[in-house]
Amino acid sequence: MKRLRARFSGRGLVVALPYLWLLLFFVAPFVIVLKISFSEVDLAIPPYKPLFSWYAEHALAIRLNFNNYAFLFTDKLYADAFLNSVKVALVSTILCLLIGYPMAYGMARARPRTRNVLLLLVVLPFWTSQLLRVYAWIGLLKANGVVNNVLIRLGVIHNPLALLYTPFAMYVGIVYSYLPFVILPLYANIEKMDWQLIEAAEDLGCRPWQAFYKITLPLSRNGILAGSMLVFIPAVCEFVIPTLLGGPNSLMIGRILWDEFFSNRAWPVASAVAILMLLLLVPFMMWYQSIQARETAGPSG
Amino acid sequence: MTSVAAEMAKAAPWNDPHARPYVELVRVSKFFGDFKAVDDVSLKIYRGEIFCLLGASGCGKTTLLRMLGGFESPSSGRIYIDGEDMSGVPPYERPVNMMFQSYALFPHMTVEQNVAFGLKQDRVPKAAIRERVAAMLDLVKLGEYAKRKPSQLSGGQRQRVALARSLVKRPKLLLLDEPLGALDKKLREHTQFELIGLQHQLGVTFLVVTHDQEEAMTLASRIAVMDHGEIAQAGTPTEIYEFPSSRFVADFVGSVNIFEGKLVEDEPEYVRIASEEFGGTIYVSHGISAAPEATVWAAVRPEKILMSTTPPQGADNVARGAVQDIAYLGDLSIYLVKLATGKVVRITRPNTTRHAEAIGWDQEVYLSWDPSSPVVVTR
Structure with missing residues (x-):
């Protein structure tokens, strides 16, 4: 009885809970997807052939089909979509950082009262659904939308610009949607910084921009990394925004995944795409984790 | 070891009307909104002095120090350092360095990099930087800690890094904001004498802000007692203690x-x-x-x-x-x-x-x- 209690102590339970969660909602679905990725397409429900089948009476046959993966490498479409996704995610991350950093910096340096208002304004868009917000951008960017109308009224242009269904519109949508994910970790990071360090740097001969480059920027590295990961990883797999704003030419891996699953009903190929996408992102995650671990393990801040 | 303070007391340039002050404040005031932080302060500090600004918190001594450092600009009045008007001169162009109360060491740099920071900024040749940093670290007895990060040091060691960093550029004036405030009593006493020794060796003029009268008495060649933004009395430690000019000074010091x-x-x-x-x-x-x-x-x-x-x-x-x-x-x-x-x-x-x-x-x-x-x- 005593041993039992020790084994199911509160602490063990607390530690076990997140593992159980991950097992149930990450590992299990992953195994299922992995299984499907090795199967063959079939006209059935579900639309793939089982991996395991009884052969004769006592022998279990396992049929692993590698064609799905091979197919991804033979058709150039997939590689292009892959590279394009990474490119879009990378550009979006950089744009988010360039826009988000000054905002986070400004917020951190604002007075406490203004700071809370600004913080609220950053979080406010989350109160409406992302889909609605992306639809709002269609209204803004379309040929007779707000942006074109204003520009024509002002006499800047005479014919409406083709804004919607272009890469430009897609970037606007992605950057707009993910900006808070860069601002919040950066703000949390910069806000903690000791401003006297900047004064010390200026005292030692730094102009303000040099103090920023040599002190503020390196000290906000963790915020930059966290923000980048929070944008890059979901942006690689982004599906809604490229579809709604980017038009037919925005070839992204999320879109391919959707098409394979729902248009082609090619579950095995779609699963293979999903698995490869995951493998692509794992190195980034591990790199980030190792940096985080080094920061927290060492006494050096 | 004869301290600079003792030598200064003998020379007493402040009693010589022809002596040229090294740092001069002329009718300096500073307002924050309606609040008068510094009220019409005039001061003359001579070369090689350890001058202490002594006062309770909120008396304006730190504001005065920050104006000398260039972090605040006076609402009225002028500040001269070595004869040069400092109006509108930003901190990074002043011949002044500051040792911050919190030390403000750069956490992402080693001790060595911290000390070398100001010299690198001035584009001093690499070999000279290495030499001066090493010499300065030896002087504050931190040679073996050169590769450590500030977070791996004790409070006393950090204080010495901050001191080394602010002294390595050989400023005309070193501003010290409560330099020993974060140290415990024993270490503080010990460090006071170290500070005097260092100042003697380098000959840099020190301006120290402190609320600790004992610290001021030990360090200073002269003390200015501040109250509500004004200087209540300025003089040698003996003058301040034995000949206070008001009840406030008599009561504040001792x-x-x-x-x-x-x-x-x-x-x-x-x-x-x-x-x-x-x-x-x-x-x-x-x-x-x-x-x-x-x-x-x-x-x-x-x-x-x-x-x-x-x-x-x-x-x-x-x-x-x-x-x-x-x-x-x-x-x-x-x-x-x-x-x-x-x-x-x-x-x-x-x-x-x-x-x-x-x-x-x-x-x-x-x-x-x-x-x-x-x-x-x-x-």
């Missing part, structure tokens, strides 16, 4: 017994003060400048009061009282004696013998002092 009274005899060589608080007349063997019958205050330091069980000679400067409390501090004891008038007087006596004191609680004692001991102030 402890003091203050007796209010009326000027009854005002001669060039002596004055006599009738004090109800004291319960008699106070005879002071030096003249003062005050109107006859004016209300004045006689300030007597606790260590200058003699205490005896038998009546001393003479009638002036003598009072009777009963010992109310005794605090034994080891090296000395503090006695609180309640006079017949109800006034409680503080007396300190060194414990010159190891045996129990002859004077105990509730004992009737006579208090007296030399006629030269009291300082008479008019405000």
Whole structure:
């Protein structure tokens, strides 16, 4: 009885809970997807052939089909979509950082009262659904939308610009949607910084921009990394925004995944795409984790 | 080791009207909205001094320091360093360095990189940087910690890194904001003497801000006592302690017994003060400048009061009282004696013998002092 209690102590339970969660909602679905990725397409429900089948009476046959993966490498479409996704995610991350950093910096340096208002304004868009917000951008960017109308009224242009269904519109949508994910970790990071360090740097001969480059920027590295990961990883797999704003030419891996699953009903190929996408992102995650671990393990801040 | 303060006291450039001040503040004021942080301060600091700004928190001493560093600009008045007007000169162009109270060490750099930072900024050649940083780290005895990060150092070590970083650029003036505030008492005492030694070796002029009067007395060639943004008195530690110009200064620096009274005899060589608080007349063997019958205050330091069980000679400067409390501090004891008038007087006596004191609680004692001991102030 005593041993039992020790084994199911509160602490063990607390530690076990997140593992159980991950097992149930990450590992299990992953195994299922992995299984499907090795199967063959079939006209059935579900639309793939089982991996395991009884052969004769006592022998279990396992049929692993590698064609799905091979197919991804033979058709150039997939590689292009892959590279394009990474490119879009990378550009979006950089744009988010360039826009988000000054905002986070400004917020951190604002007075406490203004700071809370600004913080609220950053979080406010989350109160409406992302889909609605992306639809709002269609209204803004379309040929007779707000942006074109204003520009024509002002006499800047005479014919409406083709804004919607272009890469430009897609970037606007992605950057707009993910900006808070860069601002919040950066703000949390910069806000903690000791401003006297900047004064010390200026005292030692730094102009303000040099103090920023040599002190503020390196000290906000963790915020930059966290923000980048929070944008890059979901942006690689982004599906809604490229579809709604980017038009037919925005070839992204999320879109391919959707098409394979729902248009082609090619579950095995779609699963293979999903698995490869995951493998692509794992190195980034591990790199980030190792940096985080080094920061927290060492006494050096 | 003779300290710079001792040498400065001998030379006393502040008594020479022709001496050129190294740092000069001319009628400097600073407002934050309606709040007057610094109020019409004029100061002259001479080359090689350790000048202390002493005052309670909020008295404006840190604001004054920050104006010298260039982090705040005066609302009015001018600041000159080595003859140059500092108006509009940003911190990064001033021949001044500052040691921050929080030390403000860069956490992402090693000790070495921290110290080298200012030199790199000035584009000093690499070999020279290496040499000067190493020499400076040796000077503050941190040579073996060069590769450590600030978070891996103790408080005392961090303090020395901050000092090294601010001194390595050989500034004309080093500003120190509560330089020893974060250290414990033993280390603080030790570091005070180290600081004096370093200053002597390098010859840099120091301006120290502190709220600790003991620290100011130990370090300073001169002290300026600040109160509500104004300078209440500036002078050598001895002047401040023995000849305070006001009740505030007398009370702020060390402890003091203050007796209010009326000027009854005002001669060039002596004055006599009738004090109800004291319960008699106070005879002071030096003249003062005050109107006859004016209300004045006689300030007597606790260590200058003699205490005896038998009546001393003479009638002036003598009072009777009963010992109310005794605090034994080891090296000395503090006695609180309640006079017949109800006034409680503080007396300190060194414990010159190891045996129990002859004077105990509730004992009737006579208090007296030399006629030269009291300082008479008019405000």
